[in-house]
Amino acid sequence: MPELPEVEVTRLSFAQRIRGAVVTGVLLGKPLRWPLGLDPGALVGQRVADVTRRGKYLWLAFAEGGGLLMHLGMSGSLAFTDGLAEPGRHDHFDLATTLGTLRLTDPRRFGAVVWSPALDAGPAAKLLAGLGLEPFAPAFTGSHLHGALRGRRVAIKQALLAGDIVVGAGNIYACEALFEAGIDPRLPGHKLSRPRSERLAAAVRGTLARALELGGSTLRDFRDAHGMAGAFQLHAHVYGRAGQPCHTCGTAIRRIVQGQRATYFCPLCQKR
DNA sequence: CTGGGCTCCTGTCAGC
DNA sequence: TGCTGACAGGAGCCCA
Numbered sequence: 001m002p003e004l005p006e007v008e009v010t011r012l013s014f015a016q017r018i019r020g021a022v023v024t025g026v027l028l029g030k031p032l033r034w035p036l037g038l039d040p041g042a043l044v045g046q047r048v049a050d051v052t053r054r055g056k057y058l059w060l061a062f063a064e065g066g067g068l069l070m071h072l073g074m075s076g077s078l079a080f081t082d083g084l085a086e087p088g089r090h091d092h093f094d095l096a097t098t099l100g101t102l103r104l105t106d107p108r109r110f111g112a113v114v115w116s117p118a119l120d121a122g123p124a125a126k127l128l129a130g131l132g133l134e135p136f137a138p139a140f141t142g143s144h145l146h147g148a149l150r151g152r153r154v155a156i157k158q159a160l161l162a163g164d165i166v167v168g169a170g171n172i173y174a175c176e177a178l179f180e181a182g183i184d185p186r187l188p189g190h191k192l193s194r195p196r197s198e199r200l201a202a203a204v205r206g207t208l209a210r211a212l213e214l215g216g217s218t219l220r221d222f223r224d225a226h227g228m229a230g231a232f233q234l235h236a237h238v239y240g241r242a243g244q245p246c247h248t249c250g251t252a253i254r255r256i257v258q259g260q261r262a263t264y265f266c267p268l269c270q271k272r
Numbered sequence: 273c274t275g276g277g278c279t280c281c282t283g284t285c286a287g288c
Numbered sequence: 289t290g291c292t293g294a295c296a297g298g299a300g301c302c303c304a
Contacts, residue, residue, distance in 0.1 A: 002297065002298085003297065003298090006297075030281095033280070033298095033299095033300090056298075056299090071298080071299090072297090072298090073280095073281095073297090073298060073299085074281090074296070074297055074298055074299095075281090075282080075283085075296085075297075075298095090282085106281095107281080107282050107283065108280085108281045108282050108283080108296090108298095109280075109281055109282080110280065110281070110298060110299080111298090127300090130300095151273085151274080152274080152275095153274075153275080154274080154275060154276090158275090161298090161299090162299090163298090163299080170297055170298070171296090171297060171298085172297065173297095217297075219296080219297065220283090220284085220296085220297090221297095222297075239297095259275095259276075259277085260276095260277075260278085261296095261298095262295080262296085
């Protein structure tokens with residue numbers, strides 16, 4: 001589910017409210033992707049300083065140092081509960097605080113909450129080490145993209161998804177950005193010309209920015225911390241539209257598989 | 273270093 | 289109606 005827009009929408013929906021909160025308890029459900037890495041009791045009394053984002057990871061920093069690195073995986077979402085609601089079968093992490101209880105719900109449990117002594121040390125540093133540039137960072141330009149694709153024979157769609165060049169575009173937005181840039185998702189990365197790299201970098205930024213404005217995509221169950229759904233899925237040009245007419249040329253949208261992931265594209269508008 | 277494939281887990285839906 | 293298999297928004301890890 002959550003790509004950069006959904007993660008950022010989630011962050012914006014609860015960061016303000018939880019800032020300054022003091023942890024009063026932690027409740028763990030079934031195991032997530034990795035263990036917390038700390039006795040949950042050790043978090044009691046810690047004060048939340050801020051919530052930031054790196055790629056699709058959230059970092060909930062404590063004033064005393066250290067913090068929780070959180071990932072929503074494929075099916076995770078964060079929301080406030082009134083603190084009295086019993087955890088459901090898919091609720092696997094509760095952070096009870098003086099300002100409310102933040103709850104991670106994640107049916108598939110690909111998500112994670114991991115304690116780290118700092119963002120640039122310990123488990124967090126290891127997990128974030130290979131991440132590419134933030135799409136909205138000034139350094140993410142067409143020439144950066146072009147340079148990073150040198151020697152990459154993998155298809156451009158998969159290079160975007162890999163996240164080591166630029167973070168944030170998952171399956172939906174990688175497909176949408178390639179449509180917007182008019183690029184065939186099967187094109188080997190190193191064959192993307194410099195001008196088309198400019199177009200693609202702009203399309204990645206533009207697509208993610210638009211999704212952010214629309215509150216992300218809610219395909220089935222994404223909600224921000226206030227329960228608000230996103231609306232980008234209503235504006236998708238290719239994702240999930242196999243067989244339907246292209247909004248630009250009317251050609252049937254195609255679905256192929258790349259790296260075990262579905263790719264949607266317009267065979268006429270998107271060129272090699 | 274690059275690339276390909278597998279894996280974690282549960283829910284939903286299409287097809288028979 | 290009930291069962292089975294495919295597929296789903298991610299990404300770390302292992303091996304060639």
